[in-house]
Amino acid sequence: MLLEQIASLGFMGWPLAIISCISVALILERLITFVMLPSLDNKSMQTLLNEVRGCSNCNNSQNKLCKNLVAGKGVRKGIAILLSHNDCHKEMREEVAGLWLLKQKNALHAWLKPLMLIGILAPMLGLLGTVLGLIGMFQGISEIQGPVTPDVLAGGLWEAMFTTAFGLMVAIPSLAAAHSFGIWANHYVSKLEFALNHANLLLEGLKMNDDGIAINQETGICPEAVAA
Template structure:
Protein backbone atom coordinates (compact mmCIF):
# COMPACT_ATOMS: atom_id res chain seq x y z
CA UNK A 1 0.00 0.00 0.00
CA UNK A 2 2.82 2.39 0.81
CA UNK A 3 4.51 1.49 -2.45
CA UNK A 4 1.32 2.33 -4.34
CA UNK A 5 1.07 5.74 -2.66
CA UNK A 6 4.68 6.51 -3.47
CA UNK A 7 4.19 5.40 -7.08
CA UNK A 8 1.10 7.60 -7.34
CA UNK A 9 3.28 10.69 -6.84
CA UNK A 10 5.05 10.05 -10.10
CA UNK A 11 8.76 9.71 -10.80
CA UNK A 12 9.72 11.98 -7.89
CA UNK A 13 7.96 9.76 -5.35
CA UNK A 14 10.75 7.24 -4.91
CA UNK A 15 13.59 9.78 -4.67
CA UNK A 16 11.64 11.56 -1.93
CA UNK A 17 10.99 8.26 -0.16
CA UNK A 18 14.70 7.42 -0.23
CA UNK A 19 15.54 10.93 1.03
CA UNK A 20 13.10 10.56 3.91
CA UNK A 21 14.62 7.20 4.94
CA UNK A 22 18.15 8.61 4.78
CA UNK A 23 17.11 11.65 6.80
CA UNK A 24 15.53 9.52 9.50
CA UNK A 25 18.58 7.24 9.68
CA UNK A 26 21.01 10.17 9.95
CA UNK A 27 18.98 11.91 12.64
CA UNK A 28 18.70 8.70 14.65
CA UNK A 29 22.43 8.00 14.32
CA UNK A 30 23.37 11.51 15.49
CA UNK A 31 20.98 11.39 18.43
CA UNK A 32 22.41 8.07 19.60
CA UNK A 33 25.97 9.36 19.16
CA UNK A 34 25.34 12.56 21.13
CA UNK A 35 23.36 10.77 23.82
CA UNK A 36 26.29 8.42 24.51
CA UNK A 37 28.87 11.21 24.83
CA UNK A 38 30.56 11.40 28.24
CA UNK A 39 29.03 14.03 30.48
CA UNK A 40 30.88 17.32 31.00
CA UNK A 41 29.04 18.33 34.16
CA UNK A 42 30.60 20.55 36.80
CA UNK A 43 31.02 17.76 39.35
CA UNK A 44 32.78 15.45 36.91
CA UNK A 45 35.05 18.23 35.67
CA UNK A 46 35.96 19.21 39.23
CA UNK A 47 37.00 15.64 39.99
CA UNK A 48 38.97 15.38 36.77
CA UNK A 49 40.79 18.67 37.40
CA UNK A 50 41.71 17.45 40.89
CA UNK A 51 43.28 14.37 39.31
CA UNK A 52 45.22 16.48 36.83
CA UNK A 53 46.35 18.88 39.58
CA UNK A 54 47.55 16.01 41.70
CA UNK A 55 49.33 14.42 38.78
CA UNK A 56 51.09 17.68 37.93
CA UNK A 57 52.21 18.03 41.56
CA UNK A 58 53.57 14.49 41.75
CA UNK A 59 55.31 14.59 38.38
CA UNK A 60 54.20 11.00 37.89
CA UNK A 61 51.84 11.36 34.97
CA UNK A 62 52.56 8.24 32.95
CA UNK A 63 52.27 5.85 35.87
CA UNK A 64 49.25 7.26 37.71
CA UNK A 65 46.62 9.35 35.97
CA UNK A 66 47.49 8.60 32.35
CA UNK A 67 47.20 4.88 32.94
CA UNK A 68 43.64 5.23 34.24
CA UNK A 69 42.60 7.81 31.65
CA UNK A 70 43.76 6.06 28.49
CA UNK A 71 40.83 3.67 28.63
CA UNK A 72 38.36 6.53 29.07
CA UNK A 73 36.36 8.32 26.43
CA UNK A 74 35.73 11.92 25.52
CA UNK A 75 37.46 14.49 27.69
CA UNK A 76 39.29 11.86 29.76
CA UNK A 77 40.96 10.61 26.61
CA UNK A 78 41.90 14.18 25.71
CA UNK A 79 43.40 14.76 29.14
CA UNK A 80 45.36 11.53 28.75
CA UNK A 81 46.79 12.89 25.49
CA UNK A 82 47.92 16.05 27.30
CA UNK A 83 49.41 14.10 30.19
CA UNK A 84 51.32 11.80 27.86
CA UNK A 85 53.08 14.95 26.56
CA UNK A 86 53.58 16.54 29.99
CA UNK A 87 57.35 16.77 29.41
CA UNK A 88 56.81 18.93 26.32
CA UNK A 89 56.44 22.69 26.36
CA UNK A 90 53.09 24.39 26.91
CA UNK A 91 53.00 25.54 23.28
CA UNK A 92 53.62 22.02 22.01
CA UNK A 93 50.86 20.64 24.25
CA UNK A 94 48.50 23.27 22.86
CA UNK A 95 49.26 22.04 19.34
CA UNK A 96 48.60 18.45 20.39
CA UNK A 97 45.36 19.47 22.11
CA UNK A 98 44.32 21.41 19.00
CA UNK A 99 44.75 18.34 16.80
CA UNK A 100 42.76 16.20 19.23
CA UNK A 101 39.97 18.79 19.38
CA UNK A 102 39.89 19.00 15.59
CA UNK A 103 39.38 15.24 15.41
CA UNK A 104 36.53 15.48 17.95
CA UNK A 105 34.93 18.31 15.99
CA UNK A 106 34.97 16.28 12.79
CA UNK A 107 33.39 13.36 14.62
CA UNK A 108 30.64 15.48 16.16
CA UNK A 109 29.81 17.33 12.93
CA UNK A 110 29.92 14.31 10.64
CA UNK A 111 26.69 13.60 8.70
CA UNK A 112 25.26 17.03 9.53
CA UNK A 113 26.07 18.43 6.09
CA UNK A 114 24.44 15.50 4.24
CA UNK A 115 21.41 15.98 6.46
CA UNK A 116 21.30 19.67 5.55
CA UNK A 117 21.71 18.77 1.87
CA UNK A 118 18.66 16.51 2.08
CA UNK A 119 16.72 19.36 3.68
CA UNK A 120 17.64 21.66 0.79
CA UNK A 121 17.01 19.21 -2.05
CA UNK A 122 13.77 17.66 -0.75
CA UNK A 123 11.48 20.67 -1.42
CA UNK A 124 13.06 21.12 -4.84
CA UNK A 125 12.34 17.49 -5.68
CA UNK A 126 8.78 18.00 -4.45
CA UNK A 127 8.38 21.12 -6.58
CA UNK A 128 9.75 19.30 -9.61
CA UNK A 129 7.28 16.50 -9.01
CA UNK A 130 4.47 19.05 -8.78
CA UNK A 131 5.44 20.67 -12.07
CA UNK A 132 5.68 17.32 -13.80
CA UNK A 133 2.34 16.29 -12.31
CA UNK A 134 0.71 19.45 -13.66
CA UNK A 135 2.20 18.75 -17.09
CA UNK A 136 0.69 15.28 -17.06
CA UNK A 137 -2.64 16.69 -15.87
CA UNK A 138 -2.86 19.17 -18.74
CA UNK A 139 -1.82 16.46 -21.18
CA UNK A 140 -4.70 14.30 -19.93
CA UNK A 141 -7.09 17.25 -20.18
CA UNK A 142 -6.04 17.78 -23.78
CA UNK A 143 -6.73 14.14 -24.55
CA UNK A 144 -10.26 14.28 -23.12
CA UNK A 145 -12.98 14.34 -25.73
CA UNK A 146 -15.77 16.48 -24.37
CA UNK A 147 -16.20 18.68 -21.33
CA UNK A 148 -13.59 18.64 -18.56
CA UNK A 149 -15.15 17.66 -15.27
CA UNK A 150 -13.85 18.76 -11.82
CA UNK A 151 -12.97 15.14 -11.03
CA UNK A 152 -10.26 15.15 -13.65
CA UNK A 153 -8.76 18.37 -12.33
CA UNK A 154 -9.01 17.37 -8.68
CA UNK A 155 -7.30 14.05 -9.21
CA UNK A 156 -4.35 15.56 -11.05
CA UNK A 157 -3.97 18.50 -8.66
CA UNK A 158 -4.06 16.21 -5.61
CA UNK A 159 -1.16 14.14 -6.92
CA UNK A 160 0.82 17.23 -7.92
CA UNK A 161 0.35 19.14 -4.65
CA UNK A 162 0.96 16.09 -2.46
CA UNK A 163 4.44 15.79 -3.98
CA UNK A 164 5.28 19.29 -2.76
CA UNK A 165 3.84 18.55 0.66
CA UNK A 166 5.88 15.35 0.89
CA UNK A 167 9.03 17.26 0.00
CA UNK A 168 8.37 19.82 2.75
CA UNK A 169 7.66 17.06 5.28
CA UNK A 170 11.12 15.67 4.53
CA UNK A 171 12.88 19.04 4.41
CA UNK A 172 11.59 20.64 7.63
CA UNK A 173 12.73 17.90 10.07
CA UNK A 174 16.02 17.52 8.20
CA UNK A 175 16.91 21.21 8.38
CA UNK A 176 15.69 21.55 11.96
CA UNK A 177 17.72 18.52 13.06
CA UNK A 178 20.84 19.64 11.19
CA UNK A 179 20.83 23.09 12.80
CA UNK A 180 19.74 21.86 16.23
CA UNK A 181 22.33 19.09 16.35
CA UNK A 182 24.94 21.54 15.09
CA UNK A 183 24.22 23.85 18.04
CA UNK A 184 24.46 20.85 20.37
CA UNK A 185 27.82 19.83 18.88
CA UNK A 186 29.22 23.37 19.09
CA UNK A 187 28.20 23.66 22.74
CA UNK A 188 29.87 20.34 23.56
CA UNK A 189 33.01 21.39 21.68
CA UNK A 190 33.22 24.63 23.67
CA UNK A 191 33.11 22.61 26.89
CA UNK A 192 35.84 20.32 25.57
CA UNK A 193 38.04 23.28 24.65
CA UNK A 194 37.58 24.83 28.08
CA UNK A 195 38.47 21.56 29.83
CA UNK A 196 41.57 20.99 27.68
CA UNK A 197 42.84 24.56 28.17
CA UNK A 198 42.19 24.33 31.91
CA UNK A 199 44.05 21.03 32.18
CA UNK A 200 46.97 22.41 30.16
CA UNK A 201 47.33 25.31 32.59
CA UNK A 202 47.14 22.94 35.55
CA UNK A 203 50.03 20.95 34.10
CA UNK A 204 52.06 24.16 34.23
CA UNK A 205 51.52 24.22 37.98
CA UNK A 206 48.92 26.99 37.97
CA UNK A 207 46.43 26.52 40.80
CA UNK A 208 42.90 27.67 39.99
CA UNK A 209 39.33 26.51 40.33
CA UNK A 210 36.83 25.81 37.56
CA UNK A 211 35.99 29.53 37.38
CA UNK A 212 39.60 30.53 36.76
CA UNK A 213 40.11 31.99 40.24
CA UNK A 214 43.39 31.38 42.06
CA UNK A 215 43.20 28.33 44.29
CA UNK A 216 45.79 28.11 47.06
CA UNK A 217 44.43 24.92 48.60
CA UNK A 218 46.58 21.85 48.46
CA UNK A 219 43.84 19.34 48.21
CA UNK A 220 45.47 16.45 46.44
CA UNK A 221 46.55 13.18 47.93
CA UNK A 222 49.80 13.11 46.00
CA UNK A 223 50.90 16.53 47.25
CA UNK A 224 50.23 15.48 50.84
CA UNK A 225 52.34 12.38 50.29
CA UNK A 226 55.23 14.46 48.99
CA UNK A 227 54.97 16.88 51.93
CA UNK A 228 55.08 13.95 54.37
Protein backbone atom coordinates in the same frame (compact mmCIF):
# COMPACT_ATOMS: atom_id res chain seq x y z
CA MET B 1 -0.30 0.09 0.67
CA LEU B 2 3.06 1.80 0.98
CA LEU B 3 3.91 1.11 -2.65
CA GLU B 4 0.59 2.63 -3.69
CA GLN B 5 1.30 5.79 -1.71
CA ILE B 6 4.75 6.10 -3.28
CA ALA B 7 3.24 5.53 -6.73
CA SER B 8 0.68 8.26 -6.03
CA LEU B 9 3.55 10.75 -5.79
CA GLY B 10 4.20 10.29 -9.49
CA PHE B 11 7.59 10.31 -11.20
CA MET B 12 9.46 11.73 -8.15
CA GLY B 13 7.90 9.32 -5.66
CA TRP B 14 10.81 6.89 -5.39
CA PRO B 15 13.57 9.54 -5.16
CA LEU B 16 11.66 11.25 -2.33
CA ALA B 17 11.06 7.94 -0.58
CA ILE B 18 14.76 7.02 -0.79
CA ILE B 19 16.07 10.33 0.57
CA SER B 20 13.45 10.26 3.35
CA CYS B 21 14.78 6.86 4.47
CA ILE B 22 18.36 8.18 4.33
CA SER B 23 17.33 11.22 6.37
CA VAL B 24 15.71 9.10 9.08
CA ALA B 25 18.78 6.84 9.25
CA LEU B 26 21.17 9.80 9.57
CA ILE B 27 19.06 11.48 12.25
CA LEU B 28 18.89 8.28 14.31
CA GLU B 29 22.65 7.69 13.92
CA ARG B 30 23.51 11.23 15.06
CA LEU B 31 21.02 11.07 17.93
CA ILE B 32 22.51 7.83 19.26
CA THR B 33 26.04 9.24 18.86
CA PHE B 34 25.26 12.43 20.81
CA VAL B 35 23.32 10.66 23.55
CA MET B 36 26.26 8.30 24.10
CA LEU B 37 28.76 11.14 24.58
CA PRO B 38 30.45 11.23 28.02
CA SER B 39 28.84 13.71 30.38
CA LEU B 40 30.48 17.11 30.83
CA ASP B 41 28.31 18.43 33.66
CA ASN B 42 29.75 20.52 36.48
CA LYS B 43 30.20 17.61 38.88
CA SER B 44 32.09 15.42 36.41
CA MET B 45 34.24 18.37 35.30
CA GLN B 46 35.14 19.19 38.90
CA THR B 47 36.11 15.57 39.55
CA LEU B 48 38.17 15.51 36.37
CA LEU B 49 40.07 18.71 37.17
CA ASN B 50 40.80 17.44 40.66
CA GLU B 51 42.40 14.38 39.09
CA VAL B 52 44.48 16.64 36.87
CA ARG B 53 45.66 18.59 39.92
CA GLY B 54 46.84 15.28 41.38
CA CYS B 55 48.63 14.54 38.12
CA SER B 56 50.20 17.95 37.69
CA ASN B 57 53.64 16.59 38.62
CA CYS B 58 53.44 13.55 36.34
CA ASN B 59 56.25 13.06 33.84
CA ASN B 60 54.26 10.76 31.56
CA SER B 61 50.85 9.18 31.12
CA GLN B 62 51.92 5.92 32.74
CA ASN B 63 51.99 7.37 36.26
CA LYS B 64 49.60 5.43 38.46
CA LEU B 65 47.73 8.62 39.35
CA CYS B 66 46.95 9.15 35.66
CA LYS B 67 45.99 5.61 34.61
CA ASN B 68 42.30 6.37 35.04
CA LEU B 69 42.57 9.30 32.63
CA VAL B 70 44.57 7.35 30.06
CA ALA B 71 41.95 4.58 30.01
CA GLY B 72 39.05 7.06 29.79
CA LYS B 73 36.98 8.32 26.89
CA GLY B 74 36.00 11.73 25.59
CA VAL B 75 37.57 14.63 27.46
CA ARG B 76 39.43 12.21 29.74
CA LYS B 77 41.21 10.85 26.68
CA GLY B 78 42.07 14.38 25.57
CA ILE B 79 43.56 15.27 28.94
CA ALA B 80 45.48 11.99 28.93
CA ILE B 81 47.03 13.14 25.64
CA LEU B 82 48.10 16.36 27.36
CA LEU B 83 49.62 14.35 30.20
CA SER B 84 51.56 12.20 27.76
CA HIS B 85 53.21 15.42 26.50
CA ASN B 86 53.74 16.90 29.94
CA ASP B 87 57.49 17.21 29.33
CA CYS B 88 56.88 19.46 26.29
CA HIS B 89 56.35 23.21 26.25
CA LYS B 90 52.88 24.66 26.84
CA GLU B 91 52.63 25.78 23.21
CA MET B 92 53.38 22.27 21.97
CA ARG B 93 50.71 20.79 24.23
CA GLU B 94 48.26 23.37 22.88
CA GLU B 95 49.02 22.25 19.32
CA VAL B 96 48.47 18.61 20.28
CA ALA B 97 45.23 19.48 22.07
CA GLY B 98 44.10 21.53 19.06
CA LEU B 99 44.57 18.54 16.74
CA TRP B 100 42.58 16.32 19.11
CA LEU B 101 39.80 18.92 19.36
CA LEU B 102 39.66 19.20 15.57
CA LYS B 103 39.26 15.44 15.33
CA GLN B 104 36.41 15.50 17.87
CA LYS B 105 34.71 18.38 16.06
CA ASN B 106 34.88 16.58 12.72
CA ALA B 107 33.45 13.44 14.30
CA LEU B 108 30.55 15.35 15.88
CA HIS B 109 29.75 17.23 12.66
CA ALA B 110 29.87 14.08 10.53
CA TRP B 111 26.77 13.52 8.35
CA LEU B 112 25.33 16.95 9.17
CA LYS B 113 26.11 18.32 5.68
CA PRO B 114 24.34 15.38 3.97
CA LEU B 115 21.32 16.10 6.20
CA MET B 116 21.38 19.73 5.13
CA LEU B 117 21.72 18.67 1.49
CA ILE B 118 18.65 16.46 1.84
CA GLY B 119 16.80 19.38 3.40
CA ILE B 120 17.62 21.50 0.36
CA LEU B 121 16.99 18.86 -2.30
CA ALA B 122 13.73 17.42 -0.93
CA PRO B 123 11.49 20.46 -1.58
CA MET B 124 13.14 20.95 -4.99
CA LEU B 125 12.35 17.34 -5.90
CA GLY B 126 8.82 17.83 -4.60
CA LEU B 127 8.42 20.98 -6.69
CA LEU B 128 9.76 19.18 -9.74
CA GLY B 129 7.25 16.39 -9.14
CA THR B 130 4.47 18.97 -8.89
CA VAL B 131 5.45 20.57 -12.18
CA LEU B 132 5.65 17.19 -13.91
CA GLY B 133 2.29 16.26 -12.42
CA LEU B 134 0.70 19.46 -13.70
CA ILE B 135 2.19 18.86 -17.14
CA GLY B 136 0.73 15.38 -17.17
CA MET B 137 -2.62 16.67 -15.94
CA PHE B 138 -2.91 19.29 -18.68
CA GLN B 139 -1.77 16.77 -21.24
CA GLY B 140 -4.56 14.47 -20.12
CA ILE B 141 -7.09 17.30 -20.23
CA SER B 142 -6.09 18.11 -23.80
CA GLU B 143 -6.96 14.55 -24.83
CA ILE B 144 -10.48 14.71 -23.33
CA GLN B 145 -13.10 15.18 -26.06
CA GLY B 146 -15.96 16.17 -23.77
CA PRO B 147 -16.26 18.84 -21.08
CA VAL B 148 -13.64 18.96 -18.31
CA THR B 149 -15.27 18.15 -14.97
CA PRO B 150 -13.98 19.27 -11.55
CA ASP B 151 -13.14 15.69 -10.52
CA VAL B 152 -10.67 15.44 -13.39
CA LEU B 153 -8.87 18.60 -12.23
CA ALA B 154 -9.00 17.62 -8.57
CA GLY B 155 -7.36 14.25 -9.20
CA GLY B 156 -4.44 15.74 -11.08
CA LEU B 157 -3.96 18.65 -8.70
CA TRP B 158 -4.04 16.36 -5.65
CA GLU B 159 -1.24 14.21 -7.03
CA ALA B 160 0.82 17.23 -8.01
CA MET B 161 0.44 19.14 -4.73
CA PHE B 162 0.98 16.06 -2.56
CA THR B 163 4.46 15.70 -4.07
CA THR B 164 5.43 19.18 -2.89
CA ALA B 165 3.94 18.54 0.54
CA PHE B 166 5.89 15.29 0.90
CA GLY B 167 9.11 17.06 -0.10
CA LEU B 168 8.54 19.66 2.63
CA MET B 169 7.77 16.90 5.14
CA VAL B 170 11.22 15.45 4.41
CA ALA B 171 13.05 18.79 4.28
CA ILE B 172 11.83 20.37 7.53
CA PRO B 173 12.96 17.57 9.92
CA SER B 174 16.25 17.20 8.03
CA LEU B 175 17.15 20.88 8.27
CA ALA B 176 15.96 21.13 11.88
CA ALA B 177 18.00 18.09 12.90
CA ALA B 178 21.13 19.27 11.06
CA HIS B 179 21.09 22.71 12.72
CA SER B 180 20.16 21.30 16.15
CA PHE B 181 22.96 18.73 16.06
CA GLY B 182 25.35 21.45 14.88
CA ILE B 183 24.49 23.63 17.89
CA TRP B 184 24.80 20.62 20.19
CA ALA B 185 28.20 19.73 18.72
CA ASN B 186 29.56 23.27 19.03
CA HIS B 187 28.42 23.49 22.65
CA TYR B 188 30.06 20.16 23.47
CA VAL B 189 33.32 21.10 21.73
CA SER B 190 33.43 24.40 23.65
CA LYS B 191 33.22 22.45 26.91
CA LEU B 192 36.02 20.15 25.72
CA GLU B 193 38.14 23.19 24.86
CA PHE B 194 37.53 24.73 28.29
CA ALA B 195 38.52 21.50 30.06
CA LEU B 196 41.70 21.10 28.01
CA ASN B 197 42.75 24.73 28.47
CA HIS B 198 42.13 24.51 32.22
CA ALA B 199 44.05 21.24 32.45
CA ASN B 200 46.93 22.67 30.42
CA LEU B 201 47.28 25.56 32.86
CA LEU B 202 47.20 23.15 35.79
CA LEU B 203 49.98 21.13 34.18
CA GLU B 204 52.01 24.34 34.05
CA GLY B 205 51.83 24.38 37.85
CA LEU B 206 49.25 27.16 38.09
CA LYS B 207 47.27 26.77 41.31
CA MET B 208 43.64 27.78 40.83
CA ASN B 209 40.15 26.55 41.54
CA ASP B 210 37.52 25.57 38.96
CA ASP B 211 36.55 29.24 38.54
CA GLY B 212 40.12 30.27 37.72
CA ILE B 213 40.79 32.01 41.05
CA ALA B 214 44.38 31.65 42.27
CA ILE B 215 44.86 29.42 45.31
CA ASN B 216 47.65 29.58 47.86
CA GLN B 217 49.42 26.22 47.78
CA GLU B 218 49.86 26.09 51.55
CA THR B 219 46.56 27.48 52.80
CA GLY B 220 44.41 26.33 49.90
CA ILE B 221 42.52 29.64 49.77
CA CYS B 222 42.63 32.76 47.64
CA PRO B 223 45.46 35.16 48.63
CA GLU B 224 43.08 38.12 48.39
CA ALA B 225 40.83 36.46 50.91
CA VAL B 226 43.76 36.18 53.34
CA ALA B 227 44.60 39.88 52.88
CA ALA B 228 40.99 40.88 53.55
